[in-house]
Amino acid sequence: MTRNEGLIFERSSPGKTGMELSALDVPPVSAKELLGEEFYRSEIQGFPEVSELEVVRHFTRLSTWNYGIDTGLYPLGSCTMKYNPRVNETVAALEGLATDHPYTPESLAQGCLKVLAQTARCLIEITGMDAISLQPAAGAQGELTGLLMMRAYHKDRNEQRRYILVPDSAHGTNPASVTIAGYEARNLKSNDRGCVGLEELGRAMTEEVAGLMLTNPNTLGIFEDQIQEIARRVHAKGGLVYMDGANMNALVGVARPGEFGVDVMHLNLHKTFSTPHGGGGPGSGPVAVKKILEPFLPAPIIEEDAEGFYRVNHDRPKSIGRVRAFYGNFGMAVRALAYILAYGPQGLRQVTEDAVLNANYVLAKLRSAYELAYDAPAMHECVFSDRRQAQHGVRTGDIAKRLIDYGFHPYTVSFPLIVSGAMMIEPTESASKAELDAFIDAMLSIAREVEEDPQIVTSAPHTTRVTRLDEATAARKPVLRWKP
């Protein structure tokens, strides 16, 4: 440990304070009376006493222990981890947008309602769908919302259908959402091109099937080029096509799911539309539908009347109901709209082209050293297998750990499950050529190490403050509190 490390609790000494509070200028309220004797404490047990500078250093130091998109390339596949432009934050912090209350009457909230309506209109244009709800707070919640609408649609037609077909290349949330929506997931095996095969689909698609749930481009980073025929066959048996649109970073401005047979889809604003991801902020997974599903959208819906006045319409008799309080995560709609308007149609198309170009550049440069899972052009991500390295006893997880020593965040390890030893890489459009070249050099260098000195890879990382952690126990029994 260097001089500046250690825990803030260990620096504590009695009487040190970070700040002085000024005297109260309102009559004091007795905390004892408010809380009751039982809950009142005159001091917090074990709370560290430290100076302001120690607190500043403590949190600044912690912030450097983590790896983020603001510090370097984040090449996780199937989970677009692109840069969140700062302009989004500037716009979201504008007073009228940041501080308006969701209970503000319609007449006083026209600006905020307009932001929601415009975001909806842009996303409808981008997807080629007819209507949208911004309520769902995550991709997975969007999936559930879409599936519940499919249920409501079949029920409305007095049809009992039990199954949803899910290709084996699906994101793990897909079969989970199917189950929560009360359906049974039926697995569709991918063909030798890593796509949905028409024969397999033909066998599985019966009148007991409510629909197909597929990701396009799929999680192998491959575009389902038979999508129109796939949709036609699902529709012919009365089923609906759900598209997991979390991978829209490969399509925006180039292809519109509404034009290739999709009936319902979700988007991940916290992927494609550059709003913060994971711990960085609440998510947003809008669900877009074709006309036939519009009556079932979650209520309320924001509508613009002939005078240009925005109204919140709760009168939706066939709606599946609410899936989220108020209007969804409003701040995420603000950020996504700022992003969409800042780029404009041409800019968004270029984002897509650059994302696809970057993935194909990585694919082309690494295929001499690593085995491609499926030899098809990549869309936004490419998937290798560790087959060659496994002959030297090195697996995808080892290579990922070694990448950390080279200063990069690992790619996605062991997903999708249909590829043995999968190494899934999504550079996104945010990476410059110089950064991609450095990443490629690191991967090629590791491939050489595997042949010459595999031990250095299997024992990586060597440069981090902790080495290999027990990930299962860390997840199941996390230690979240410091104890003396």
Ligand SMILES: *Cc1c(COP(=O)(O)O)cnc(C)c1O
């Ligand atoms: C990320 C992702 C999801 C789930 O989205 P969340 O916001 O994490 O719930 C679903 N499908 C695909 C293909 C994804 O990449």
